[in-house]
Amino acid sequence: MSTPPEDPRPDDAYPDPARSAQESQVRYVLNELGDVLEPGPPGWRETGIEYFVRRGYLMVDETFYDEGRRVLTPGRLTGPDDEPPEGGPRDGQRIDGRRWIRLHGDADTFRAMADINDAAGDEVARLEYAVHIASGCCPADEPTPVAPGAAPDPPVSADRTAGAGIRVVVLDTGFDPAAATLSWMRDVQGDPDPGLGAAVLPRYAGHGTFIAGVVRAMAPRAEVIVRQAFGPLGVVMESDLVAALERTLRYDQPDVINLSGGTNVESVRGPSLLNAFYERVFRRYPGVALIAAAGNDNSRRHFWPAAASWATGVGALAPDWRSRAPFSNHGSWVDVYAPGQHLINAFPSGPYVYQEPPRTGTQVQFAGMASWSGTSFAAPVVAGLVAARMSRTGENGPAAVAALLAEARAAAVTGVGAVLVP
Template identity: 45%
Template sequence: MSAEYGERKKDERRARRDAQVELILSEFGDRVEMDPPAAARGDVRHLFRRGILLVRDGYLDQVTDTLRERARVQVEAPLVPGVTALRVEEGVVQTRDLVRRRLGEGIASLDYLVGICPGAGVYCPATEPEPVAPGAAPLPLSRDRDAGKGVRVVVIDTGLDPAAPASHPWLAGVTGDPDPAIGPGGALGPYAGHGTFVAGVLRRVAPAAEVIVRRVFTPVGAAFESDLVTALDEALTDDAPDIISMSAGTYAFEPTGLLGLGSWYQNRLRHHKGVAVVVAAGNDGAREAFWPAAAPWTFSVGALNETLDGRAWFSNFGGWVDVYTPGENLVNAYPKGTYRYNEPPSRQDAKFDGMAAWSGTSFSTPIFAGLVAARMARTGENGCTAARALLSIAQQGALFGVGAVLLP
């Protein structure tokens, strides 16, 4: 019986993964490719930009000299100081492997496709949104109306439902880029409302925080790492945040993680004192390092189950996850309209009237970001100091077999 159940769950995850990959390919087309051997095994965990290699600036001449032995190369564009995008003629995976063999690890990397909390190895929240009964109360519950006062949080996501701040009191004053997945006539795309839901969860924890939602991820919830680095750098400079909340990530071939984001930290973020970057741990129920959550310069957030006594079935885990907060069946703001379910099992379209229930480490992340904002307003600490203090408190209340836990 248990073996049959296990096989059935594997089949379900495989079907979900295939649907998600198809969605990604429908938007990115031939701009994206996947590791062919992994795809043949049915293990799609790495999607990346075709023909682009990210290279550390200090090794750029050595890399181009090495690659000219076998193919034409061209400098595409510098990213942040420290990394340059290099266009290679063909075989970007093989090219990266050649650089690794000749020059060493951590010098060149693929331009990965980063998504809003991958599930089943690709790019989706743990579940699709579900309708709720009329009048359903938003979760989590607000406790202190002044929590987060004077703190600015930038949410890097899919954008904001323009109607939400006027429709939901707890979102009043939230600003941001409009969500393009909210179509005319109330048609809701696959990841419509993701950024709005994240902002709503954050505001329930820190009602007085200033929240700006930036649209970085496309309507299918993904962006290349190089584009994400540019967007983060713009947010850091133009929005001057105290906290950046980002419910997105990917897996990587390289054990050192994402080269572009690591360089952004080294050359930009660490010079902005105290800005805390809070990121999601991912939704594969896996131990494998998920980036940038596994990077030492982020605060990574996993999800607790609905009863708050264990890890959510979907949450990634491991020593690289800093803290767990609620993430299953949260209820919050969602656009009005009709949503077409995209993943197996097939279901009828659902109508939403401004609220939804949703699960994922996507939504655990803004809970911790909101708690950091609330502590900053109370103590005067900067974002990183407040986050570390909260991690110390969370470790005191650790759950056996889970880890550090923090509740709003």
């Protein structure tokens, strides 16, 4: 694996623990995937890393593909016989009306994109983004053990029929089947979480299990399926996420999809492959609601797909349920805020070693439950409430979302916005 770019700032340059934790998570991604991901924006060494893109690849409109290759010659393109990296597309391969251009290993991906777009006078060359669970680079914190037998928080709905007949698909890290022994988790199904079975729980193990538990607490009778869309590092390429979304729509036939992941992007138009997915596929499923986490960067910058008009973007409330959690992204593009700080729900059993300051290196033992924070976990509160309303009213997903958002706006909190609580 090639050596990832180094952040020139010293470790002690971030006295704020939250920023230190984010920096730790960014370096984690670079250390593991630095050979396939390139950090952005182009001036990230001065401004900080905001997102990751597929290293050495551009998607260029079919109409400008040949001209784009001429713009980049000589020396910045791979040869016709060069094999792509494992999992990488081939040079010239088509994708959603574009074709891949694969760059030479030493070429600057961002500079190559700018040169093609300058020549075309339009955004004909685009990037593929890495989508990360919970945020551009991180969940809000690492999980914390709770006492054995602790109850979920928010608690399980008093209406034990809520969600009956509604199917919620969670696209995440997979599911721990041991969690199905918990009373509110019975019959939850899903793909195995690849982080389970290790001597020490990996960084993002249990993320999908926790989210499934939050959905079930809001909608105890909903059919919940957890699909493993994100790898054990909590990262998936945009094209692979689109493929996972298409499989879920075709084979799982969901009423509600929970996606606790996303990315910032360079273009104001949003991520091109996710936008194309909506135009090509998702708009043909008008009864399905997509609930997406707004991200944990304490930023107003748009976070996708939560910021898309075809998704419901969910920010996080603090434990008082009246103020915004300090980590939550915010802005007019966030549709609603729901509880997302210090939630308690299902989590795998086993040892875990903290990787972020201030607890770096400390080992703890989990026993089936955890406390965790992030917009990752605010999103399934909303997904569960949508499922509960659908089963009660007979509305489809978007209609139930619209009704709940109207209630949330009526209960808006000054300085926060629309608020939806159980």
